[in-house]
Amino acid sequence: MSTIPRRLVVAAAALTMLGSAAASAEAAPVKPKAVPYASVVPAPASATQASSTFTLASGARIAASGQAASVGDYLAGVLRPATGFALPVDKSFVAHAVDPIQLLIAPDASLGDEGYQLTVNAGSVVLTANKPAGLFEGVQTLRQLLPASIDANTTQPGPWTIQGGKITDHPRFAYRGAMLDVARHFFGVDTVKTYIDEIARYKVNTLHLHLTDDQGWRLQINSWPKLATYGGSTEVGGGAGGYYTQAQYKDIVAYAASRYITIIPEVDMPGHTNAALASYAELNCNGVAPPLYTGTDVGFSTLCVGKDVTYKFLDDVIGELAALTPGPYIHIGGDESKSTSDADYKTFVAKVQQIVANHGKTAIGWHDISKAALLPSTIGQYWDTTPTNASVQAAAKKGTHFILSPANLAYLDMKYTEQTPLGQDWAGLIEAKDAYSWDPGKYLTGVNSSQVNGVEGPLWTETIVRLADIQYMAFPRLAELAELGWSQAASHDWNTFKTRLAAQGPRWKAQGVNFYASPQVPWAK
Numbered sequence: 001m002s003t004i005p006r007r008l009v010v011a012a013a014a015l016t017m018l019g020s021a022a023a024s025a026e027a028a029p030v031k032p033k034a035v036p037y038a039s040v041v042p043a044p045a046s047a048t049q050a051s052s053t054f055t056l057a058s059g060a061r062i063a064a065s066g067q068a069a070s071v072g073d074y075l076a077g078v079l080r081p082a083t084g085f086a087l088p089v090d091k092s093f094v095a096h097a098v099d100p101i102q103l104l105i106a107p108d109a110s111l112g113d114e115g116y117q118l119t120v121n122a123g124s125v126v127l128t129a130n131k132p133a134g135l136f137e138g139v140q141t142l143r144q145l146l147p148a149s150i151d152a153n154t155t156q157p158g159p160w161t162i163q164g165g166k167i168t169d170h171p172r173f174a175y176r177g178a179m180l181d182v183a184r185h186f187f188g189v190d191t192v193k194t195y196i197d198e199i200a201r202y203k204v205n206t207l208h209l210h211l212t213d214d215q216g217w218r219l220q221i222n223s224w225p226k227l228a229t230y231g232g233s234t235e236v237g238g239g240a241g242g243y244y245t246q247a248q249y250k251d252i253v254a255y256a257a258s259r260y261i262t263i264i265p266e267v268d269m270p271g272h273t274n275a276a277l278a279s280y281a282e283l284n285c286n287g288v289a290p291p292l293y294t295g296t297d298v299g300f301s302t303l304c305v306g307k308d309v310t311y312k313f314l315d316d317v318i319g320e321l322a323a324l325t326p327g328p329y330i331h332i333g334g335d336e337s338k339s340t341s342d343a344d345y346k347t348f349v350a351k352v353q354q355i356v357a358n359h360g361k362t363a364i365g366w367h368d369i370s371k372a373a374l375l376p377s378t379i380g381q382y383w384d385t386t387p388t389n390a391s392v393q394a395a396a397k398k399g400t401h402f403i404l405s406p407a408n409l410a411y412l413d414m415k416y417t418e419q420t421p422l423g424q425d426w427a428g429l430i431e432a433k434d435a436y437s438w439d440p441g442k443y444l445t446g447v448n449s450s451q452v453n454g455v456e457g458p459l460w461t462e463t464i465v466r467l468a469d470i471q472y473m474a475f476p477r478l479a480e481l482a483e484l485g486w487s488q489a490a491s492h493d494w495n496t497f498k499t500r501l502a503a504q505g506p507r508w509k510a511q512g513v514n515f516y517a518s519p520q521v522p523w524a525k
């Protein structure tokens with residue numbers, strides 16, 4: 001019922017042109033300067049500009065019925081503040097022909113789950129996709145085709161002109177992620193939601209939350225309540241920390257879902273577990289709870305692999321987490337378990353991935369887990385700084401898939417230059433050009449691009465304490481990584497990309513997003 005035959009879409013577009021051309025002429029006294037299609041990040045698979053222009057008029061309506069309705073509401077919501085227009089969303093099928101902006105579900109297998117087609121004429125903007133997720137990604141493109149002032153949250157003069165033309169787009173990789181470490185420093189629900197909105201603009205579809213580490217446990221677990229109330233009571237530097245109640249976590253998950261972003265919760269183990277070990281003495285091999293930890297060392301903690309209570313604990317925690325998480329994945333960490341023997345580590349990973357499977361989810365782990373025998377479904381996340389790794393190669397031979405986050409290219413907590421006031425440099429410095437200059441499909445030796453699910457930009461927060469810090473480290477680099485994940489390999493070219501990236505500067509300024517104004521990028525004014 002939500003799909004509309006192609007010929008109706010075309011007819012509706014033609015009629016709309018007549019319907020709103022007069023209105024847009026009235027509303028656009030100034031000669032509009034439209035944004036070139038070549039400035040969209042990530043670059044669309046194909047884009048052809050025409051000489052016509054469309055101008056959004058104050059009385060315009062957005063047609064979006066059936067499955068398209070919620071994306072229509074979202075689009076209206078992001079366009080209202082700067083335009084000051086009412087932009088009612090027309091959810092009836094009959095009236096489509098008179099609405100200048102139309103969001104339509106129309107079957108086209110070539111577009112896949114997240115692809116879309118955007119056609120802009122003098123009188124209409126028609127966005128079609130197979131699925132609502134495709135409409136949502138198309139809306140992000142549409143926003144970038146409007147002047148940068150569209151991103152302000154107060155009314156701006158306009159005119160709201162879009163260059164005519166046609167874009168057909170779909171992603172290269174299905175997985176395009178960001179990770180936020182809420183364990184080293186805790187970030188509240190509003191900060192996470194703001195970050196979700198900012199990453200969604202670049203068609204990032206996954207947010208991995210690093211919920212537990214030595215310094216803090218950040219999610220209420222009803223069966224083991226002290227994890228949050230005691231284990232979450234501090235953070236790096238000794239601050240008050242904090243945790244999400246289950247209701248707050250669900251709120252984050254639902255907010256992300258409304259932006260077509262899947263939340264992947266991580267419980268890091270068997271190392272990086274001091275907060276849990278401090279909360280429950282029985283989880284320690286010696287039965288003694290260590291003190292809470294507020295420093296930044298890694299590799300000193302481990303769950304007790306030989307104790308039965310460890311697996312009762314994990315079954316309870318993963319069970320609650322699985323019930324709260326509609327997405328298919330649970331991240332089990334597995335990195336830097338330097339205090340766990342190799343034999344114990346392998347035993348532990350084998351058991352934990354099975355517990356995750358028992359709760360109906362797929363396990364993801366940092367690539368260290370490829371030392372262990374993996375279930376066919378388990379996914380590795382590569383974080384090291386060299387492209388060749390023997391156990392990764394061996395796991396890949398058996399069919400394991402990987403998400404790529406090489407620390408020297410994709411870690412958002414690495415400094416840009418020696419002068420960057422935040423972040424670390426153990427994996428090197430990552431300037432804007434470095435973040436862009438690699439191909440995720442070809443990076444890992446012995447791993448076919450068909451076994452690469454995509455990319456993720458992790459933001460570890462030992463040195464990051466507020467939203468402005470998150471933004472400064474993520475932008476521009478996360479937008480660059482998002483392009484490597486979305487755009488076809490043939491379109492990757494730093495010299496053209498840096499000009500497109502430059503066009504994002506005024507948008508971040510309009511939104512109030514803090515970013516690193518790299519001297520390598522010719523930022524637009």
Ligand code: TNX
Pocket residue numbers: 298335336366383407411413424460461462
């Ligand atoms: C390594 S690489 C870590 C984190 C730190 C990060 C800091 C990996 C999976 N773990 O525990 O926060 O470096 O850059």
